[in-house]
Amino acid sequence: MKVVLPDNSELELPAGASGLDAARAIGPKLAEQAVLVRVDGRVQDLRLPLADGDTIQLLTMRDREDPDALAVLRHSSAHLLAEAVTRLYPDVKLAIGPPIENGFYYDFDFVEPIREEDLDKIQAEVDRELAEGREWTRQEISRDEAREMFADDPYKLELVDTAEGDISLYTQGDFTDLCRGPHLQDSKPIKALKLTGVAGAYWRGDSNNPQLTRIYGTAFYSREDLEAHLEKLELARARDHRRLGPQLDLFHMSEYSPGSALWTAKGMAIYNALEDLRRRENARRGYSEVKTPLMWDVELWKRSGHWEKYGENLFRIEHGESTYGLKPMNCPGHMLLFNTQLRSYRDLPIRYAEAAVLHRDEPTGSLQGLTRARQFSQDDAHVFCTEDQIQQEIDGMFDYVDFLYDAFGVRELAHAELATRPDNKLGTDEQWDHTEGALRRALERIGLRYRVAEGEGAFYGPKIDFFMDDALGRPWQMGTIQLDGQQPERLGCTYMGSDNREHTPYVVHRALFGSLERFIGILLEHYGGDLPFWLAPVQVRVLPVGEAHLEAARDLAGRLGAFRVDIGEPTETIGKRIRAAELDKIPFTVVYGDRESEQSLAVRERGGEQSELSLAELLARLTPLLPSEV
RNA sequence: GCCGGAGUAGCUCAGCUGGUAGAGCACCUGAUUUGUAAUCAGGCGGCCGUCGGUUCGAGUCCGACCUCCGGCUCCA
Incomplete structure (x- = not known):
């Protein structure tokens, strides 16, 4: 052959x-x-x-950066880990051990729980295996043989019973594992293997199942690659918004209100920049800004259907005979507002926008700074429209997303997920072909990477979720566009059609930033705190060289009044104040001393580049960077 | 919520086997009047996460709780 x-x-x-x-x-x-x-x-x-x-x-082994080559190395590394653990803890039961994005893990069911400090012992055992060297052999066996072989391993047994295709075994030394492969020939290519942590993980990812102990590790074809990886992680941690936020004095957290940020004036400058843009663009795009209550009798949530599904996450307030819930979303309020008038088809589409404060009682273990908060605001909107209008509305939303991602320079961070028809769908396949196709075309039109989540749409319509990765590569859901054919009916929304009959409107629910808090978190990480000029809390800092120049510096700051300007008072050496301005990540610093005048300013840009500009030139330089130009 | 780790000054951290808390930065004061990433000196600053227990004595040992970090589950 x-x-x-x-x-x-x-x-x-x-x-x-x-x-x-x-x-x-x-x-x-x-x-x-x-x-x-x-x-x-x-x-x-x-x-x-x-x-x-x-x-x-x-x-x-020379394809040391190839994802597939790394995956096989790491998969084999997971087996070395399993061998080591089996030797040290003979009673342990093995589950699975796959390679993942940046390493591998193996899930174990220990009789006695293990702790972080046990990792050293296990690491030493793995190191010993690597020093000795291991070779892998592959063997295929029948399902029955496999069942017999793993009779004492409940997890492996379950894998045998649910596996597709042939059953194969891989053996290294005296350790054999049920495994589909592929694996290395031998352990020589594994030049660096480091166990990185332990965590709990549910068997098969289901919280009803027993929780196993997951040991994480990573492995590389060279020592340098491991070191580079660890260094990259360290740098990523420095970009973490939970570190940058307090450090740059943008927001802080308090244990007295877990999951809710305390915003400073500087942080609000960013927040308001988003809000200003949101308001301006909403107005331009035909949305009406509305405001609905933060707190509703739980009867409303029962009627909307949220109580049953999300009641757990509702913050409740007892009030006399009633129980109120802090709203976790704006939809029902908008629908009640819609219902305050008799609506005609001529009124549609009606686009309600509201960035109200929302509360969701998220599990403590899942809170993460601004990216997973209990209190946040969405750039929420609900568009009430007829079936014929759905397409144009969705197209308009995609234009909007397109605009936002360019404005914030985050397009390359983003990807989308298209959730398609589920088994229990309403409507015909033709209708679904139509709506799904429309969403797909819209995604392609704005050139966003996307993946299709087959069958994960709601039964009444497909949806698009927009995601972005944080500094550590964790994906977060940002915006969403979804068609809601259920709530309007439950809440009794109707309009009179041209046929003089009542109809239930469609509602397109959308948030494009997603949560403003989460968006700011991602922005901070994306820019490592070096926000674009128009978002920077302090855009220009004027540094008078000495006391004598303070008056002139104030005057200059006044002339730059169109921008967020502050003055670095001459209480310290100029060198120290320049350093402080860099650490504060201020885009422009103007040093003002004996040599300067309106005709000649010493302008320093973030990062150190210096130039000599007149005030007029500086204004000409900065004005195009204002948000009105975005 | 679950598994593991951690909580000491505003920040970053030190504090060995229990003997009563320390550094750098920041802040304040004074001197210096400064030219593109840290001037010098002095000073202020601590419910050692909270509550309880063991002990003559707890930052240190034990328990519970809270919060944070890494995961898992969840995420409208």
């Missing part, structure tokens, strides 16, 4: 030859260094047979 190599040359091999055979046929060095074979783009264990006509690419 023949296989095709990356340079398009053909390689003649005996029938049934494996990836490793192919590597041997090319050269002994390659065979020694090979870790994985990619067949027609899919990765495959080196030991598995190739088929005639396959296009193959052999990956070696």
Whole structure:
């Protein structure tokens, strides 16, 4: 048989030859260094047979940054971890141990819980294995044999019973694990393996199942890569908004109100910049700003359907005979507002916007600074429209998203998820084809990366969620656009159609920033605190060289009144105040002393670049950076 | 909510086996009048997360709770 190599040359091999055979046929060095074979783009264990006509690419330990090559290295590393743990804790039950984004984990069911300090012992055992060296062999067995073999391993047994395809085993030393593979030939390519932490994790990700102990680790093809990775993590931590926020005095947290930020004036400058933009654009795009109560009798939540599903997350206030709930969302309020008038089809679409304070009683363990808060505001809106208007409304929202992502320079951070028709859908496939297709086209039009979550839409319509990653690569849901065909009915929203009959309007629910708090958190991390000029809390700082220049500095600050300007009083050396301005991440610093005048200002940009500009030139430089120009 | 880790000055952290709390930065005062990332000297500053227990004595040991961090679950 023949296989095709990356340079398009053909390689003649005996029938049934494996990836490793192919590597041997090319050269002994390659065979020694090979870790994985990619067949027609899919990765495959080196030991598995190739088929005639396959296009193959052999990956070696030199492909140290290739995601697939890293994954196989880490998968094998997970097995080394499992071997070590099994030796140290013979009674442990093994669950699963896959490679993940930046490393790997293995889930164990320990008889005695283990602690972080036990990791050292386990790490030493893994290091010993690496020093000794391990080779992996693969073996395929029948399902029955597997059941017998893992009779004492409840988790493995469950995997055997639910696995698709053949059952395979990988053995290294005296340790054998049920595993689909692929794996390395031997442990030589693992040049760096570090266990990074322990955590609880539910078996099969279900909180009704027992909680297992997950040990995390990471591994690389070189020491330097591990060090680079750890350094990158350290840098990412420095960008964490929970660190930057208090450090830059933008917001603080208090244990007296977990999950709710205390915003400073500087933080509010950012918050208000978002709000100003939101208001301006909403007005421009035909939204009406409304305001509805923060607190509602829980009867409303029962009627809207939220009580049953989200009652747990509702903050409640007892009041006489009634119980009130702090609103976790604006929808029902907007619907009640809609109901205050008889509506005609001629009134539609009606677009209500409100960025009210929302409260959700999130589990303590899930709170995370601004990105997962108990109190936050969404740039929320509900568009009441007829079926015919849905398309244009959704298109308008995508234009809006497009605009926002450019304005904030976060487009490359974002990706979307299109949730499509579920099994229990309402309506015909044709209708779904139509709405899903419209969303898909809209996504492609604005060029956003997206993934399709098949069957995860609500039964009344598909939805789009927008996500962004934080500094540590964790994805957060930001905006959402979803079609709601349920609540308007529950809350009795109607309009008179041209046919002189009552109809229930469609409601398109949307938040584009998502939560303003979360958005600011992501922005801070994205920019590492170096916010664009128009968002910077202090845009210009004037530094008088000495007392003698204070008056002139104040005067200059006044001339720059269109911007957020402050003065660095001459209580310290100029060098120290410049350093402070850098640490405060202020975009422009103007030093003013004997040498300066309106004709010649010493302007320093964040990062250190200096220039000599007249006041007029400086104004000309800064004005285009104002939000009105965004 | 669950598993693991942590909570000491405004911030970053030190405080060994229990003997009564310390540094740097910040802040304040004084001197210096400063030219593009840290001038010098002095001073102020602590319910050692909270509550309870053990002990002659607890920042240190034990328990409960709260909060934060890493995960898991959840996330309208």
